[in-house]
Amino acid sequence: MSLPRYAAGRSLLGLGQVAGITAIVFVLTEALPGDAAVVIAGDQPDPARIAAIRADLDLDRPAWQRYLDWLTDLLRGDLGVSLISQRPIVDRLADSAGATLLLAAVTLLVLVPLAVALGMLAARREGGRLDRTVSAVSVALYAVPEFALAILLIAVFGVRLGWLPPTAFGADLLAQPSVLVLPLLVLLARPICTISRLTRAGMIDALRGEHVRHARRLGITGSRLWLRHALPGALAPVVQQLARTTDWLLGGVIVVEAVFVIPGLGTALVDAVATRDIPTVQALCVLVAVTTVLVNLAADLVAFRLAPRIGVVR
Amino acid sequence: MIHPSVTVPRVSRRGLLGGVAAVSAALLTGCGPSDDTAGSAVGQPRRGGRLRAAFAGGGVNETLDPHLANLFNEASRAKAMFDKLADYGPDVSIQPRLAESWEPSSDLTRWRITLRQATFHDGRPVRAADVLHSYARITDPKRAFRARASLDLLDLPNSRTVDDRTLELALKRPFAEFPNALAAFGAYIVPEGADSFERPVGSGPFSFDSWQPGRSLLLKRYDGYWEGAAHLDELEYLISNEEPARVNALLAGQVDYAHDITPTTARTHADSGRISVTRMPNSTMQSFAMKVDRPPFDNRDLREAMFLLTDRQQLVDTVLAGSGQVGNDLFGKGYQYYADDIAQRTRDLDRARFLIDKAGAKGLRITLDTASVASGFVEAASVFTEQAAQAGLVIETAMGNKDTYWKDILDSGVLASYRSGAMPIETHISQRLLTNSTTNATRWARPEFDALYAKAISSTDETTRRQAYGDMQRTLHAEGGFLIWGFADFLVATAPGVGGVSADAPANTLDWARFDKVWLG
Numbered sequence: 001m002s003l004p005r006y007a008a009g010r011s012l013l014g015l016g017q018v019a020g021i022t023a024i025v026f027v028l029t030e031a032l033p034g035d036a037a038v039v040i041a042g043d044q045p046d047p048a049r050i051a052a053i054r055a056d057l058d059l060d061r062p063a064w065q066r067y068l069d070w071l072t073d074l075l076r077g078d079l080g081v082s083l084i085s086q087r088p089i090v091d092r093l094a095d096s097a098g099a100t101l102l103l104a105a106v107t108l109l110v111l112v113p114l115a116v117a118l119g120m121l122a123a124r125r126e127g128g129r130l131d132r133t134v135s136a137v138s139v140a141l142y143a144v145p146e147f148a149l150a151i152l153l154i155a156v157f158g159v160r161l162g163w164l165p166p167t168a169f170g171a172d173l174l175a176q177p178s179v180l181v182l183p184l185l186v187l188l189a190r191p192i193c194t195i196s197r198l199t200r201a202g203m204i205d206a207l208r209g210e211h212v213r214h215a216r217r218l219g220i221t222g223s224r225l226w227l228r229h230a231l232p233g234a235l236a237p238v239v240q241q242l243a244r245t246t247d248w249l250l251g252g253v254i255v256v257e258a259v260f261v262i263p264g265l266g267t268a269l270v271d272a273v274a275t276r277d278i279p280t281v282q283a284l285c286v287l288v289a290v291t292t293v294l295v296n297l298a299a300d301l302v303a304f305r306l307a308p309r310i311g312v313v314r
Numbered sequence: 315m316i317h318p319s320v321t322v323p324r325v326s327r328r329g330l331l332g333g334v335a336a337v338s339a340a341l342l343t344g345c346g347p348s349d350d351t352a353g354s355a356v357g358q359p360r361r362g363g364r365l366r367a368a369f370a371g372g373g374v375n376e377t378l379d380p381h382l383a384n385l386f387n388e389a390s391r392a393k394a395m396f397d398k399l400a401d402y403g404p405d406v407s408i409q410p411r412l413a414e415s416w417e418p419s420s421d422l423t424r425w426r427i428t429l430r431q432a433t434f435h436d437g438r439p440v441r442a443a444d445v446l447h448s449y450a451r452i453t454d455p456k457r458a459f460r461a462r463a464s465l466d467l468l469d470l471p472n473s474r475t476v477d478d479r480t481l482e483l484a485l486k487r488p489f490a491e492f493p494n495a496l497a498a499f500g501a502y503i504v505p506e507g508a509d510s511f512e513r514p515v516g517s518g519p520f521s522f523d524s525w526q527p528g529r530s531l532l533l534k535r536y537d538g539y540w541e542g543a544a545h546l547d548e549l550e551y552l553i554s555n556e557e558p559a560r561v562n563a564l565l566a567g568q569v570d571y572a573h574d575i576t577p578t579t580a581r582t583h584a585d586s587g588r589i590s591v592t593r594m595p596n597s598t599m600q601s602f603a604m605k606v607d608r609p610p611f612d613n614r615d616l617r618e619a620m621f622l623l624t625d626r627q628q629l630v631d632t633v634l635a636g637s638g639q640v641g642n643d644l645f646g647k648g649y650q651y652y653a654d655d656i657a658q659r660t661r662d663l664d665r666a667r668f669l670i671d672k673a674g675a676k677g678l679r680i681t682l683d684t685a686s687v688a689s690g691f692v693e694a695a696s697v698f699t700e701q702a703a704q705a706g707l708v709i710e711t712a713m714g715n716k717d718t719y720w721k722d723i724l725d726s727g728v729l730a731s732y733r734s735g736a737m738p739i740e741t742h743i744s745q746r747l748l749t750n751s752t753t754n755a756t757r758w759a760r761p762e763f764d765a766l767y768a769k770a771i772s773s774t775d776e777t778t779r780r781q782a783y784g785d786m787q788r789t790l791h792a793e794g795g796f797l798i799w800g801f802a803d804f805l806v807a808t809a810p811g812v813g814g815v816s817a818d819a820p821a822n823t824l825d826w827a828r829f830d831k832v833w834l835g
Binding site: 032033034038039040041042043044045046047048049050052053055056084085087092095096151154158159162165166167169170171258259260261263267268271274275276 | 366368372376377384455456457458460462463512526527528529530550552553554555556558559562563565566568569715717718720721724734752753
């Protein structure tokens with residue numbers, strides 16, 4: 001199969017996935033008890049007021065009509081306006097996406113070199129002291145849930161010692177990068193384990209593989225053998241895992257955003273669901289679905305390049 | 315004293331760069347201003363600085379439309395940028411604000427209001443026409459503004475401006491307590507024609523500067539404020555729905571004010587000197603609502619038994635962690651017209667058991683509806699279940715849906731967790747305790763009670779009104795449906811250098827979450 005054909009097929013599949021997800025989300029949000037009007041009315045549930053809110057938000061029209069209207073707008077690139085604020089959703093999502101994107105990019109920039117290097121170091125002498133140390137530490141980190149690690153780091157470094165800001169309250173993330181340090185540590189903890197373990201396993205496999213043995217027979221040794229001949233093959237499974245991590249980061253890691261007060265996509269989703277702001281929930285789902293499809297597509301193409309056999313099998 | 319104000323990262327960077335050697339220094343400087351002022355009284359008002367206030371909020375969907383204000387931060391921002399004609403004082407009596415004075419006609423259906431000399435942030439004077447526009451917007455039947463319930467009795471077509479600073483408001487029926495409506499939650503005055511609030515223009519002590527929804531709102535002092543300019547140069551609202559995050563940010567000097575903290579936090583840090591806690595008593599009524607129109611609580615004896623089996627002090631000590639006062643089954647402790655001459659009810663298990671037997675309710679299973687919709691609801695339900703068991707009643711707690719709770723308990727069930735923020739006692743009665751009240755959670759409907767209310771609000775005589783409110787409260791105390799066991803304090807935490815935070819303003823009153831009287835030490 002050629003690369004372009006493969007890419008085209010994957011894109012079509014992705015489009016179908018996005019459409020399916022929006023429909024499922026719409027049905028599920030409709031099934032939640034209480035519509036936006038009841039939630040907005042809160043502790044003042046005067047029936048006349050609820051009816052007025054419902055009419056104001058256009059909620060008295062049948063659900064399928066609202067869904068179709070929304071789909072039509074979407075095809076025209078219009079994500080609609082928030083039920084709650086009546087402002088264009090796209091502006092608000094752009095704001096939230098900025099924070100999430102920045103955090104994801106920084107995390108990946110640190111994660112990839114660090115985890116791959118650790119994995120390679122561990123693979124140098126399988127079962128050696130370094131290998132065992134890296135394994136023990138990374139597995140231990142993996143075992144701690146994000147929120148627990150976050151609370152611990154904040155208590156020690158943010159509040160007790162005062163070395164780092166405990167939250168990103170009102171901070172401009174770019175102007176005050178120190179606010180990103182603690183969230184970064186929390187976000188790194190788990191992926192560093194999976195990525196380094198996969199790199200290690202991949203390297204050990206690759207070093208034993210026919211391809212590398214052949215290179216050795218040709219007299220290639222040392223770092224050239226490792227970086228040029230063993231690493232690409234070892235990285236193919238890593239790239240797939242990295243795609244999952246990227247996807248997780250780009251969706252906005254809700255726990256981390258909440259604890260560190262980073263107003264990213266995860267926070268936006270929580271707020272939208274809490275207020276039954278269905279157009280915003282839908283828009284976020286589309287965004288996340290498109291991201292997932294794109295990230296996985298990119299990962300597949302990279303893996304295809306690194307080790308064509310894997311791409312074909314998939 | 316130098317406040318770190320906006321230079322939060324300076325402390326952090328110093329700590330990072332200095333490494334281990336800086337640990338002790340960071341510990342000292344990280345909370346420098348706190349340590350300096352711990353234990354000492356906050357000094358004189360000082361002009362200047364930017365106060366950063368952390369609130370819970372509505373996320374990216376929050377609004378600056380003062381008529382839509384609903385959440386704490388929206389209410390606070392609305393009062394920073396706008397004014398009402400009147401507002402609630404510390405005892406929830408009505409204080410004139412933009413209105414300098416009001417004078418009803420003898421039949422209480424026409425109110426002549428004189429406005430103060432005040433200006434909007436763009437320099438235009440606040441005029442009678444702005445008031446009419448604001449009230450027309452709030453009462454628009456196609457909209458659903460919260461204050462509409464209070465202002466609905468306005469007869470706007472028959473209201474008129476007399477001159478720029480005088481107007482005559484016509485009412486659909488006589489109403490002696492009309493100033494209560496002027497002070498209603500969300501009844502803010504906006505400039506004539508205003509309908510978009512992306513860059514709000516109001517007459518309040520702070521003017522709009524910049525806004526990132528869900529993140530921060532920056533306001534600047536308005537020097538032309540009619541009540542005198544604020545002490546602060548700038549006021550920044552920051553948003554986090556996580557109470558620990560608000561407190562951590564305060565401890566680390568990232569914010570100067572954290573709104574709505576838990577009693578546990580207050581206790582944990584009470585003696586550390588790193589934060590000061592301000593308690594605003596009588597802020598939130600804590601209660602159980604019994605529906606009096608259906609079994610089992612249509613039985614007056616059983617209702618009285620419920621009143622008597624309740625150990626109020628235990629509820630306050632456990633559920634509110636001591637941050638509150640016991641209630642006497644009456645709304646509005648400490649508010650204007652509160653019947654404090656009625657003796658405090660105390661626990662009497664023997665009499666409660668006797669009344670339960672008399673009502674034939676021994677061993678009766680009663681479902682208590684609750685939900686984690688307000689802090690302490692679920693805890694209170696569980697403590698109360700224990701107390702009722704001691705008197706021979708079996709209470710089973712049913713956890714409801716958090717989002718639809720308030721609507722669900724209006725019609726269904728027999729017993730439900732209930733709470734309320736501050737409002738005048740008159741408003742509480744008219745919204746919840748009259749035959750035609752729209753949010754009558756106890757289903758209290760008594761023609762003679764309605765008549766007493768009508769008497770109170772149609773009399774110009776203060777003594778008559780006070781008498782009528784007293785009579786209504788005596789009836790409710792004896793046999794009403796609200797078992798009001800306590801009033802929770804509202805807690806805010808500030809950096810110790812912050813002064814001017816009012817300690818006697820129940821939540822929702824004028825001085826609560828108000829910043830023009832606050833200063834940075």
